[in-house]
Amino acid sequence: MNKRLSRYDYLFALTFIFMLVLALGTFFFGLRMGQDRATAKYEELLFKKSEVQNGYSAYHQQYLVSYYHTIYQPYREFHKKWFEKMNELETNRTSDASATLKDLGALAKEKYNELSNKSMPDSSPLLQEGLQNYLKSLKLFSEAVGNIQGKANSTPSYDLVASMNNDAYLNEAKKFSLAAQKNYYDSIIKWNLADNPQLKQVDVGNPLSLKDWTPLSLSMKNEYISNALLNGKLFKLYTPQDLSSRIDEMVSSGQAKKLNLTDVHQVIDLLNATDAVRSGDFIRNKNRLYPNETLPQLPFFFTQN
Template sequence: MTKRLKRSEFMMAYMIIITLACTVGGFFFGAHYMKTSIEAEQAAAMEAKQKEAEKEKLLREQKLYSEQDFIRFYYAVYAPVLEWKQAHFEAMGKWGSLDQKGRTEALKHLEKLAQQTLKELEKNVPLPTSPLLAQAHTHYTNSVRAYLDSMEQIQSDQNSNAATPAVIASGLTLSQNSWLTAQEMVYHSVAAWESAYVVKKPMPEAVPATVTTAQWKQYPFHYRTYLAAQFMSANKRWDSYNPEDLTARLDLLLSSSESQTLGIKDVAAAVKVLHATDAVHSGDFKKLSGKLYSVLNTPEIPLYK
């Protein structure tokens, strides 16, 4: 007679079968999941590549970053935020000479100006050929909103006589970060304009991790200025000057014998020298452009005039 399995043996066999089934099922599920993930990554990479190719095609055909978009963006977005930023740094520059009442009034004025600026930025600005400018508009709006959100704490610090320019700056981190992101996008768009309409060559596919002084000198002006905007972001430099001011100072330094004397090999080191010596100021580009740039093609906006 066939020996019947004991209950414990039957349960053991059953558990082994279930375990094997789960193992095999898990293997095939994992394989399917990995295959799906790889296919999704490949599809995303292909889509990104196609979008980049389409963008390059439109740039070559001069269908992106039209002069009209730059003019519209400048007057509707950039001019108001530059005026607000300038007012902020002018107030900080006078801070030490103001009494308690004067500082309180200065903060109220900055808050009012930020509110007016935000009202301007919340208007629709059609930028049909300039996706980076449209994104910059959003980030500048976020920057001003964050500034206003921080103002209550800053005014509280002022009431307790604890507000200094350094304390105020530390309370504006979110506003500064949004500004620097927007700034990169603006100067990236100008570099794209330069690529399409001036040099008629594609920009580098990726920004080099290290920019040597030799590389810097080979890049066209607006691409250098885009890199300057990136250096400002990397160093968290929300300052009174603009990226073109930093570019002009870098060009002046790197064309001099001083850079060789200092042993400067890359642009990051040059930026550190300029910051350490407080050598960059608002308006440096316009001050130095006649000396540095005999011919310079720019979008027809007052920023470069």
């Protein structure tokens, strides 16, 4: 005669199954973490080995290209989506602002997790710093929109956008993004200098006349612009080379002279005040303004980013 299982027997069996599932889950989670850490460590070792074997400089083109594809481009995907969704909010083209912010927060977290497993060689501190600044930026974006999300649908779009523009955490996230951008363009100048030590440089922290701006290399102009964007807290969709090309266009067309503009920052202020810079302006102007420019083989110098 079969004996019926008691309540205690059922509880014991369920507890055993639960503990077994938990143990398996913990095992596979630990295995995944170990694999991710091993992959990151292996990539770092490959960087170092490649540097030694090939005698690469700290900012060799290989590192700039690797940074572009593994760090800059993933962040850029979030960057572009941010402006796309903010435009929807500003023009009241979304019926669920909370869902829009939720999606942005999720994307920021996704990109943060993606970049967390990346590394740059110790010999390239600017690229390492750029990675850390992008991580800080994404973390703050994710946390900030999460805090705002709950009240988004009860706030008029105009007021919501205004509130977000003044949010301390979002502004800090933008600052880290601009700092990372400057790190990258500083690295590009290092690459230029390794190939051409006589490259003319300027102090990016000082005012610069258009007369002194014009003969500079595009890389030097971009470094100057990346610093101006950081100091001016100008978080924009366009890239530094887009703005550089618009300044050069203003100079070459004679518009700057007609408007009595003599300083680079005067032109920057005018172009931003009139919303006269667009993502892709550099590609549009490249062949005409920079036919013989020496540039690293980074995609945003050859196709619209």
